[in-house]
Amino acid sequence: MHAPISRREMIRGSVALAALAITRYPLSVFGGPDAGPAETVIPFLDVQPVDPKRPMTKWQDLTSWITPNAQVFSVGHYGTPTVDAEKWRLEISGLVRQSKTLTLAELKARKRQHVIATLECSGNSSNPGFMGAVGNVRWTGTPLASLLRDCSPLKRGIEVVFFGADEKVEKIREKDYPQNFARSLSVFDAMRDDVILAYEMNGEPLPKEHGAPVRLVVPGWFGIAWVKWLTRIEVLDRRYMSKYMGREYVTIRGEERDGKTIWRETSVGPIDLKSIVARAVRLKDGSIRLTGAAWTDGTPLKKVELQIDGGSWTPVQLDSKSRAKYAWTFWQYDWRNPRAGDHTLVSRALDAEGRLQPAAEDPAIKLKRTYWEANQQHPRKIRI
Ligand SMILES: Nc1nc2c(c(=O)[nH]1)N[C@H]1C(S)=C(S)[C@@H](COP(=O)(O)O)O[C@H]1N2
Numbered sequence: 001m002h003a004p005i006s007r008r009e010m011i012r013g014s015v016a017l018a019a020l021a022i023t024r025y026p027l028s029v030f031g032g033p034d035a036g037p038a039e040t041v042i043p044f045l046d047v048q049p050v051d052p053k054r055p056m057t058k059w060q061d062l063t064s065w066i067t068p069n070a071q072v073f074s075v076g077h078y079g080t081p082t083v084d085a086e087k088w089r090l091e092i093s094g095l096v097r098q099s100k101t102l103t104l105a106e107l108k109a110r111k112r113q114h115v116i117a118t119l120e121c122s123g124n125s126s127n128p129g130f131m132g133a134v135g136n137v138r139w140t141g142t143p144l145a146s147l148l149r150d151c152s153p154l155k156r157g158i159e160v161v162f163f164g165a166d167e168k169v170e171k172i173r174e175k176d177y178p179q180n181f182a183r184s185l186s187v188f189d190a191m192r193d194d195v196i197l198a199y200e201m202n203g204e205p206l207p208k209e210h211g212a213p214v215r216l217v218v219p220g221w222f223g224i225a226w227v228k229w230l231t232r233i234e235v236l237d238r239r240y241m242s243k244y245m246g247r248e249y250v251t252i253r254g255e256e257r258d259g260k261t262i263w264r265e266t267s268v269g270p271i272d273l274k275s276i277v278a279r280a281v282r283l284k285d286g287s288i289r290l291t292g293a294a295w296t297d298g299t300p301l302k303k304v305e306l307q308i309d310g311g312s313w314t315p316v317q318l319d320s321k322s323r324a325k326y327a328w329t330f331w332q333y334d335w336r337n338p339r340a341g342d343h344t345l346v347s348r349a350l351d352a353e354g355r356l357q358p359a360a361e362d363p364a365i366k367l368k369r370t371y372w373e374a375n376q377q378h379p380r381k382i383r384i
C-alpha cells in the first residue's frame with residue numbers, strides 16, 4: 001500500500017501567515033453568535049489529533065464559512081520553491097498557433113474573476129491524523145479559458161498540462177529524470193469558465209505556500225489538480241502521464257458484477273460528496289446544537305441527514321445564506337433533550353443526482369484499495 005502524505009509534504013504555516021486574513025464574510029449564521037455567550041462547546045470523544053504547527057481545519061472551531069488563510073492546510077510534494085514575482089513568466093505553448101509568455105502584470109491586466117471554492121486534498125479523511133485538509137476560500141484571478149483561446153489551440157489538442165516551479169528527480173522505470181510537479185486536465189475541463197489562474201486568496205496576494213505568485217484553481221476538483229507555482233501550460237494531442245497523474249493520486253476500486261470483482265484504476269478527479277459533524281454546542285435551553293459542513297463537486301447538494309445512535313436518518317437544516325456552487329455548505333441540527341451518556345453521531349450527504357455519501361462498510365469504500373478519495377461517513381462519539 002501507499003504511505004499517506006508525510007509530515008515533510010505537509011507544509012507548515014509561515015509567521016507572516018499567522019496574521020489572520022480579514023474577509024468580508026461574517027461568521028456563519030449557524031453555530032456561533034446566536035448561541036450567545038453562554039454557549040459551551042462539548043468536545044467529541046474521538047478528538048481530532050492536531051499538530052499546532054500545521055494549519056488545518058479544526059472541526060471543533062468551525063464557525064467561519066470562509067477559512068482564514070492562516071488556517072488553510074497546505075501540501076507540497078517537492079517542497080516550497082521561492083519564485084521571484086518580478087522574474088516570473090507564464091509560458092503557454094505546445095499545440096497552439098500563438099504561443100505566449102506573460103508577466104505577472106500582464107496576467108493581472110486581464111479580466112479579474114472571483115470564485116468561492118472549497119479546496120480539499122484527496123488524501124483528506126484517509127486517516128484520523130489527516131481530517132482537516134479542506135478549507136473554503138475566495139480565490140481571485142483570471143479565467144484560463146479566454147487565455148487559452150487567445151493562443152488558438154489546434155483542434156487535435158485534447159490535453160492541457162500545468163507545470164509548477166517545484167522540481168525533483170523522480171525514478172521512472174528504474175531511471176532518474178528531473179521533473180517539475182505537473183498535472184493535466186482535458187481541454188474540456190480546462191475550458192470551463194470557472195477555472196482560473198489565481199493570484200489572490202481571500203483578498204490577499206497568494207501566500208508562498210499556496211503557490212505564489214500564481215496557481216491553478218479548479219473548482220469542484222480535488223486539490224491535486226490545482227497546480228501551484230504555475231510556470232508553464234502546454235497543450236498536447238495525447239493523455240499526459242506523470243507521477244501525480246498515474247502512479248500517485250490514483251484510486252483502485254472494485255465493483256461486484258455477476259459474482260466477479262471488476263477493478264478500476266483511475267486518476268484522482270472531481271471531489272466526492274462528503275459531510276462531517278463538526279461541532280456540538282450546548283445552548284441555554286439545554287439542547288445541543290450540532291453543526292457541520294457538506295460539499296460536492298459542484299452538483300447541487302440535495303440534503304444532509306443525521307443519525308443519532310443508529311436511529312433513523314433525519315434531515316438537518318442547510319444554511320441558506322452562505323452558499324456558492326463550489327463551496328461547502330454549513331448545516332445545523334438542534335438536538336432536544338439528549339439523554340446523559342455516550343452517543344454516536346454521523347451525517348451523510350445526498351446530491352441532486354441522487355448520489356449518497358457511502359458508509360465505511362459500503363462496497364464503494366470497502367472495495368477501495370488506495371487511500372485517496374475517502375468520502376466515507378464519519379461517525380463521531382460524544383458524551384452528554
Ligand atoms: N506545484 C505543485 N502544486 C500542487 C502540489 C504540489 O506538490 N506542487 N500539491 C497539490 C496537492 S496534493 C494539493 S492537496 C494542493 C494543496 O494546496 P494548498 O497547499 O494551497 O492547500 O495543491 C496541489 N498543487
Ligand SMILES: [Mo]
Pocket residue numbers: 075120121122123223224
Ligand atoms: Mo493533495
